[in-house]
Amino acid sequence: MTHDKGPRDDRWYFSLMAPNTKGDKFAWLDPTSIYINGKAYHDLLDDLCADLDTDEIDVVAGLDAMGFVLAAGIAARIGRGFLPIRKAGKLCVDTDSSTMTNYSGKTQNMEMRLPAFAPGTRVLLVDQWVETGGTMQGAVQLVEQQKGVVAGMVAVVIEDNDATAEYRRRYKCVTAIQPGTEWQRQANAQYLESFKTYKPEMAFPV
Template sequence: MTDAQAKGPRDDRWYLNLMAPNTKGPQFAWLDPTSIYINQDAFQDLLTDLLDDIGDLSFDVVGGLDAMGFVLGAALAARTGTGFLPIRKAGKLCVDTDAASFTNYSGRTQDLEMRLPAFAPGTRVLLVDQWVETGGTMDGAIQLVGQQEGEVAGLVAIAVENTPRVLELRARYPVISAVVPGSRWQKECDAQRLSSFDIYRPEDVFPRRRD
């Protein structure tokens, strides 16, 4: 067990303590969950908890949202023996694409693209992103799935904030997050400040050396 893991039991989602605060200013997201990915214990426990909560939800492919949704989505696809579909920001794919516009958390309008065709009509797509704040990027991905007559099986993220648009998404789809609704983590995420920031140390997330 790592020093970081010893700070809290797994059923309290101990790895959420490892998320790093924003140190670069308001043009960036308010925290960085990628510190979970680099620590092997944290990353594996995150995936296990998400898959436990996904349970028997049925899906045919995992769609990961550009860019950090690629990390989490690809890992979940590998764990479940499912194919992975990257959903990219505009201008990145070298094949024919569908496009959908969305407004991101900073208020900027952007386009998402998906290969055309990506799947057969009726395919159930599990959409995965690292973080859902305003729900704008996820909206774009949902549009793309619909444009190719797919079905959104559910939405997955490390955390999903309770903003008005996100509450609408919760009413329409199964939404799974490592930050459990109603928990202290949810309250802190909605306030956009984690109490663990007070004791955050980058060295707590360092991966173990393999001899």
């Protein structure tokens, strides 16, 4: 996809991501502070869309819950529909389900409406963050159960580990934090230098 904003290598909005203040039972950081600020949220969406090959995507699937925020934004920008992949027990129609274990060690079921698309449909999987890759695995399974094709994966970051290395080998992965960068190194270490100067006010809408 083309874009008209010139080089997009500063990714200034990463420093708006908030550190965990609640302890081990929660994710180590909160990217949702980016979404509060219009310029940050739209620059993030622009950066993600700039690296997508839209001709290869039939529908954009968002993973419950925060994946919806990015997936719907991307779907609107690239002119595709939005398919929710939900945590179990929410959809009031027939569903397929899969089981996954995420970064918290919790095992959960995920559901997708049945049927959601015709065989061969190319589905872009979008989540907010990929840590262990467990949640993405549940989504891949749901798409493949209905004979869809995973058209790629999108997230703010995909942390580096064996499972995510396999995703990078198999699928086109588009992330705002780019592999091999200092930001990626800090994300893998689950501590950002920007936490030292982070203030919630930095993300306030202006």
